Each structure stands twice: as C-alpha cells, then as structure tokens.
Amino acid sequence: GNLYTRQVQIEGETLAIQVQDTPGIQVHENSLSGNEQLSRCIRWADAVVIVFSITDYKSYELIGQLHQQVQQLHLGTRLPVVVVANKADLLHVKQVDPQLGLQLAGMLGCSFYEVSVSENYNDVYNAFHVLCKEVSHKQPPSSTPEKRRTSLIPRPKSPNMQDLKRRFKQALSAKVRTVTSV
Numbered sequence: 001g002n003l004y005t006r007q008v009q010i011e012g013e014t015l016a017i018q019v020q021d022t023p024g025i026q027v028h029e030n031s032l033s034g035n036e037q038l039s040r041c042i043r044w045a046d047a048v049v050i051v052f053s054i055t056d057y058k059s060y061e062l063i064g065q066l067h068q069q070v071q072q073l074h075l076g077t078r079l080p081v082v083v084v085a086n087k088a089d090l091l092h093v094k095q096v097d098p099q100l101g102l103q104l105a106g107m108l109g110c111s112f113y114e115v116s117v118s119e120n121y122n123d124v125y126n127a128f129h130v131l132c133k134e135v136s137h138k139q140p141p142s143s144t145p146e147k148r149r150t151s152l153i154p155r156p157k158s159p160n161m162q163d164l165k166r167r168f169k170q171a172l173s174a175k176v177r178t179v180t181s182v
C-alpha cells in the first residue's frame, strides 16, 4: 500500500499527483470480497488505473469486478479509469491476448495500454500522463493551488501516508489518485 508523489507537466502547468498502490487484493472463489482497504483507496481516488498481467488470466478476469466496484463507489460521476495490460515482455508465458484487454476496456469505456513495467518506462509514463490530462480537464479552473483541491474525502490512513502528507502538503497543487492491482 505505498503512496508515491510525482510531478507531471500538463499543458505547461506542473501538476503534483499522488499515486496510491493498493495492497494485495484478496480474492475468494474468483470474486473480490471484504476489501475494505481497497474500497477506501477507490473512494479517495480522482482516477483509477486497473492493471492486469498478461501472464495471469485470473488477473484479467478481475477487471470487470474492479471496474464495477469503482462505479459503485463513485455513483453519479464518471471517474477516469484506464486498463493496463502489464508484463508485455513475458510473451513466452502469455495467458491473455492483449486484444482481449483492449476489447474489455472498450466495453467498459476505458482507455487501454499494453506495457512492460520492467522494460519500458515510457509506455507507463504515457498512460499516467493521458490520465492526468483527463483529470486536470475535469478540475474547475482556479488561480490558487488550495482551491484546486477538490475532494473532501480523507486519504486512507497509514503511517506512510501521514508522513507524506506532512512533507508534501506545501508542494501539492492538485491531486490525481490511482489504484493499481496486478
């Protein structure tokens, strides 16, 4: 459950984003259950990245459920969600054709990216960059960083996050929060 803070340049503006890596997702009989921590992360998020591994068919099968959970926790809003197929370098142990990911993402109304976290940083950066752009376009225009803070929902608590909160509070101009799972 690590929280990372990064800066991205969007249309000439520097945007500080926070990326929440969700803790290992519990799956019982092929369904997500009782993931209170995951729900908190999703509620907190302004955008979500759903990651599956092309080497693990079960991770692909969870996308629909994760997407549904995102929708249930953000009723009435269209939260930007992207679907990412990871481990594109491991073709010899591939279990999911990335085409299936593309199709599913399309059905869910999400963008889709195929990446290899270990081999190509640029593809990962691009996925996040496009998502950040989408989120920044949804923020009401304003002049002060403080006004750009949109969500009143507190971040999920952990010592790590409390610490980061203190250290980065001054620097943040806006937030993008994402949830990932592999």
Ligand SMILES: Nc1nc2c(ncn2[C@@H]2O[C@H](COP(=O)(O)OP(=O)(O)OP(=O)(O)O)[C@@H](O)[C@H]2O)c(=O)[nH]1
Pocket: 022, 023, 024, 025, 086, 087, 088, 089, 090, 115, 116, 117, 118, 119, 181, 182
């Ligand atoms: N070859 C390859 N290995 C990867 C890639 N991405 C992740 N891995 C490996 O896959 C394993 C799992 O990666 P993690 O980042 O721990 O996955 P996770 O989903 O965050 O795991 P949880 O902590 O259970 O949530 C690690 O051994 C990584 O090195 C990739 O693109 N290619």
